[in-house]
Amino acid sequence: RQQPLMERTATVTKAIMIGVDLAKNVIQLHAARMTGEVEYRKQLSRDKFRRFMADQPPAVVVMEACGSANYWARELSRVGHTVKLIAPHYVRPFIKRQKNDAADAEAIVIAAQRPEMRFVAAKSEEQLGRAMLFRTRTRLIHQRTELINMLRAFLYEFGHAVPQGVQQCQRMEAIVDAPNSDLPKIVRSECCEILDQIAGMTARIKCSDERIRALAARTDTARRLQTMPGVGPMTALAVEAFAPPMESFKSGRDFAAWLGLAPRQHSSGGKARHGRISKAGQADIRRLLIIGAMSRLNWMGRKSIVAGSWLAKLSARKPRMLVAIALANKMARAIWAMLTKHENFRDPMAASVA
Numbered sequence: 001r002q003q004p005l006m007e008r009t010a011t012v013t014k015a016i017m018i019g020v021d022l023a024k025n026v027i028q029l030h031a032a033r034m035t036g037e038v039e040y041r042k043q044l045s046r047d048k049f050r051r052f053m054a055d056q057p058p059a060v061v062v063m064e065a066c067g068s069a070n071y072w073a074r075e076l077s078r079v080g081h082t083v084k085l086i087a088p089h090y091v092r093p094f095i096k097r098q099k100n101d102a103a104d105a106e107a108i109v110i111a112a113q114r115p116e117m118r119f120v121a122a123k124s125e126e127q128l129g130r131a132m133l134f135r136t137r138t139r140l141i142h143q144r145t146e147l148i149n150m151l152r153a154f155l156y157e158f159g160h161a162v163p164q165g166v167q168q169c170q171r172m173e174a175i176v177d178a179p180n181s182d183l184p185k186i187v188r189s190e191c192c193e194i195l196d197q198i199a200g201m202t203a204r205i206k207c208s209d210e211r212i213r214a215l216a217a218r219t220d221t222a223r224r225l226q227t228m229p230g231v232g233p234m235t236a237l238a239v240e241a242f243a244p245p246m247e248s249f250k251s252g253r254d255f256a257a258w259l260g261l262a263p264r265q266h267s268s269g270g271k272a273r274h275g276r277i278s279k280a281g282q283a284d285i286r287r288l289l290i291i292g293a294m295s296r297l298n299w300m301g302r303k304s305i306v307a308g309s310w311l312a313k314l315s316a317r318k319p320r321m322l323v324a325i326a327l328a329n330k331m332a333r334a335i336w337a338m339l340t341k342h343e344n345f346r347d348p349m350a351a352s353v354a
Contacts, residue, residue, distance in 0.1 A: 018056075018081075019108035020063045021101045022072065030105035031059075034113065041102060054079045062112040064088045064104075065120040073122035085120040086112055121244035130215065130241035134284060137208040144201040151194045158183055169198055212237050224338055228345035229304060230292030230331060235285070239335060242282050246340050252333030259286045261329040277325060286328070293327035294320075306347075 016039055021028040027049045031039040044052055053061070058080040063069050065085040073083040086108065094107040111117060123131070144166065151172055152162045159182075160175050162168050175181065176191045183191070216222040216233035225236040249255045256262055260281035266273045279286070296305070297320055305312050314323050338345060 016057075016059045017109050017112060018059050018061045019105040019112065020061060020072070021105040021108065022063055022066060022068055023101065026101070028101035028105040030102065030109050032106075032109050036113075041105070043101065050075065053081065056081075058082070060084065060112075062086055062108050064091060064108060070123045070128060074125070077122075083122060084112060085122055086117065087120055090117065121248060127241050130237055133208060133211060133215075134238060134241060137205060137212075138284075140201050140205050140208070144198055144205070147194055147198050147201070151191060151198075154187065154191060154194075155183075158187065166202075169195070169202075209234075221339065224342075224344055225335060228331065228334060228338070229347075230289075230296045230327075231335075232292065235288040235292055238285050238288050239339075242284055246336050249336060252336035255336040256329045256332035258282070259289070259332050261286060261289070261325065261332055285332075289328040289331050290324055293324040293331060296327060297324055 015034045016031055017034065019030040019032075021030075025045065027044050027046065029040070029042040029044065029049075029052075031041075033039060042052070053076055059082070061076050061081045062084045063072060063086070065087055069085055073085060076083050091104070091107050091111045094110045095103050096107075097103075112119075148166060148169065149164075152164070152168075155162055155172060155175060160172075162172055162175075172191075173195055176183065176188055176195065181188065213233045216226070216237045219240065221240055222233065222236035225231050225239060226233065243255075246255065249258065253262075257278075258281045260279040260283070261277055264275040264278045266275065296302075296311075297315065302315075305315070311323070311327060314326060318326075334345060337343075
């Protein structure tokens with residue numbers, strides 16, 4: 001039975017949306033009805049905020065997707081609230097004049113009430129743990145690269161030109177440890193210290209790789225994703241760690257666009273203008289998909305490309321990097337289909353040839 005118009009209007013009028021501006025020490029609240037009337041504004045400490053929200057009736061709580069937002073989303077969901085996260089750059093246009101905590105909380109509510117607004121899915125504890133493993137590994141790789149480049153610069157000052165790449169560490173170690181080395185004693189001592197740090201970071205990176213491979217072998221989703229050529233344990237676990245539920249995307253095209261693998265659009269006057277990929281989405285998954293696509297295009301991976309397929313035709317007339325990005329876009333769409341239909345990878349071109 002349909003609810004009478006007067007009752008529905010009263011329900012909407014009484015519905016409350018609470019905007020929360022998070023910070024380390026104080027948390028600002030702005031509660032308003034769906035019709036725009038302000039209910040209250042409060043600034044609470046973390047402990048008082050927890051107790052206050054536990055005593056409130058179930059409401060829609062909106063926060064910016066910033067530090068600790070995933071934690072508070074889980075905590076508030078446990079006490080019955082509906083939590084939504086919104087990207088900070090979507091909130092910024094709704095700040096009226098001065099920027100402060102109260103204005104931010106109000107802008108969060110105004111932005112969230114827009115019917116076309118897009119929200120960010122909160123991450124579970126398992127997703128955050130896997131994301132932390134990826135972030136730690138990435139930081140170790142960056143730090144190791146910094147040390148390698150610093151060591152190359154030191155050796156270059158003494159006439160030793162060493163090419164780029166982690167594979168050149170053995171060559172630099174041979175230069176430093178050579179019995180007839182022309183390096184001063186203090187330089188050799190410092191270079192040995194840097195080489196020890198590089199070796200330690202390499203061991204930690206290998207340990208992270210082993211943990212990632214072990215985690216990817218445990219879940220059905222990661223095992224299913226690895227049936228696709230070009231997707232290994234790293235990419236499979238990255239999708240589990242960083243991607244929201246695939247049901248939040250209407251199609252694989254939307255998922256590929258969310259990853260930033262769609263062309264940047266600058267259209268006007270009915271004339272479509274498309275440029276490079278937008279790079280507007282999740283960088284880790286996008287980077288790994290492009291790396292996996294490049295592996296399909298190297299001299300070993302080309303053997304698995306079906307003759308006459310769109311990939312073979314595109315490879316014959318376009319630059320390799322452009323083909324890799326197009327293939328990464330196709331891989332993203334296939335990932336969406338695999339996870340929504342709970343199926344392993346099926347190559348459509350190979351099936352048609354068979």
